[in-house]
Amino acid sequence: MHKVLLGKSGKKVLLLGNEAIVRGALEAGVQFASTYPGTPASEIGDTFSRIAKDAGIYFEYSTNEKVAFEAAAGAAFSGLRSMVSFKHFGLNVASDSVSPVAYVGVEGGMVVVFADDPSGWSSAQSEQDSRCYAKFVHMPMLEPSNSQECIDFVKIAFNLSEKFKIPVFIRLTTRVNHTRGVVTLSRSVKGDRKAKFVKDLEKYNNLPPKIIKMHADISKKIENIRSEVSEKSELNRVVNNDVSGELGVITSGVSFNYVMDALDELNIKLPVLKLGITYPLPKKKIGEFLKKLKSVIVVEELEPFLEKEIQAIAKDANPTLKIFGKYEKAEKRGGEKLFPIAGEYTPKLVLIALAKAANKKLDFDYDGHMEKYNKLQIARRFPVLCPGCPHRTTFYAVKKAAGEDAVIGGDIGCYMLGVFPPFETLDFILSMGAGLGVAHGIKKAGLTTKEGKRKVVAYVGDSTFFHAGIPALINMVFNKSNVLVIALDNRITAMTGFQPHPGTGKTGLGEPTEQIKIEDIARACGVKNVKVVDPYNIKDMMSTVKEFLEKDEVSVIVAKRQCYLLEYRAKRRKGIETPIFEIVDELTDAEKKAIVEFGCPAYYIDEEGKMQIDKSMCWGCASCVQLVGQGKIKPMEK
């Protein structure tokens, strides 16, 4: 049984932040959960997927985050407690529906979990700080620092949501999502509400002019939450309250851990205002805290979200207060900029800043150490496509067939790795579905000039196609461009951990369902040139690309083959052996060049300069055999 399902109260276990979110939801009696995967939040949905049946709750992977959010809202309208989770970009996608749902409010508690990813450990697109959404859509926001708080805060969030009839945000960051920590399990509660949607047009209609009143109402609601909850809650509390001094710290989320760590290493005690509710902020409580200080250091990653508010509060509460943080204005007031806006914080960064603010010496020369370390020359290890990845053969064939001049739009998924050597085949990568949309714009922009003759290709993954590709494809047909769309249909959402999608034929509860085919959708969208190609067949792929690039209308190639990592794992589990290949004959220079361009990680050059296949890395896909003369690369004899 999965640990998050354990019933025993008081037991201590190690849970990942994401698992703890699920446990918190179970302890709160959640009955409906939805998501679209996105790291660092993916394991929330994946844990729900694993346990939903046993826990007796409903769970789904939705087509995208907007749909996931709407589904959870529907459940909450019907009186159930619901949770939706996604990464920060998912909140962008969902955002159009978030404001109106916040306006009309919910019946059952609804908790919206999103994860920011400072430094972009698993996010290519931007380093956005999504906390501003809370202000923007008028929804309360809670920020846990560790796994135990993930459980506790989710329970509090559900109660808050239900009491004030408003959805509530839980904001996480990568290092909370992906840290395992000790938690104490309380007894889990099984949600047993019967769903019932009660018609109430007065409540659920938000047409003008009613929206004006709704806007005023939700602002009032937030003020009530500020005074009744945020000002009073233990979630906003002063740690080391007994210490009086001139310097204090205000922090939240993961930064709190770094602060406590640093105080420990510096062997000092400072009063620390830990903010668990970061919207609406407890202005009075913050004012009281500031009054006693000469200076304060604000420790928060990314934008100066708290710091700007603290500046404003300090104006009245303590006009001579020095503020150490990251906001330009800090310096004007005799404070200092100690932190960057960009990049995630580290324990070292916070330690050095605190030491400076507190005038303390460090007992280890971190900068000297890093200087020494940075002198080491260490070969880089970029992430690579797995051996046997069907994206690799597609990249190889399309690059050859489309030529250097073709503009090639990338999109979001494992195939992003096409930017790295040896492929370097994607000209831009923006956000899910944008490969198609932007490719169309490039094609159209050049229409009246020579640029219009340029070939334009747009890659899109299968999960990405369902998520955001379809409107862009329809737009191409509608507005008559002739981009070649290549759908990399590996049958699964691979990048984020193999979640099923509408083309997979399985739901998040593991039940069989309709397999929606990309080629069917393309035809239904009015695409005339549609072909399904096995990406392992390099020749076929090349000739299809060449043929379709001559067309005057939109074309779609569906490069269909299951993710090889999944297939390989399944084979191993079943005890099916895969062959290991070896080079048995001298390769020509051209053949060697082809192998290098192919970039399979199983290949390497040995000490004598000879090309070899690493036995432990070859998964027996056999696709490299096509690159060399017959019989030169063969399965090893057993």
Place this chain on the structure above:
Amino acid sequence: MVENAKDVKEFNVVVIGVGGQGLLTLAGIISEAALKQGYDVKMSELHGLSQRGGSVACQIRFGEKIYSSLIKPGRADLIIALEPLEALRAAKFASEKKTTIIINTHKTKPVSVMVSNEKYPSLEAVKKELKDFVKDAIDTDATEIAIKATGTPVTANIYMLGIASARGLIPIEKAMLLESIKETVPEKYFEMNKKIFEVAK
């Protein structure tokens, strides 16, 4: 040697290697054992892009009270490197004062070596560079030893943990580590893992 585990204020372990080498499993075993030993524990993992053949460093901190899961540069007590190039990369966490590093000498060459002419260092070079960073370095061909002893390379990581345990390099009782292994690996593979854990010296 682990007389009073509770006395450990903080102990920092880095498990470093290449995505797909079983890092999370090994780090999980150590963390669970630390919890059994009665410590507060934090372990940082990264999922997603970093896993695809990239370099991955799992960080485990345990002790009386642990806030952050991240280890500051120069603050590791023990580094288990599943690969020599990654051992070098882990120098960031190491200090001459206290760090012991255990290195599996079996190489996994990055694609960058083939496609952009970066150099994969020899084992001697790795060890030489590391001298300036660690108190002690132990290298072992854990992969070969694992294949010989159990017929599969997948037990190599447990062999390395076995070395740490046998030499008193980690303040967790052997019994706790074994129990944690038992709870983590599939039942039918436990005996094999126990064997290799106990072979290690």
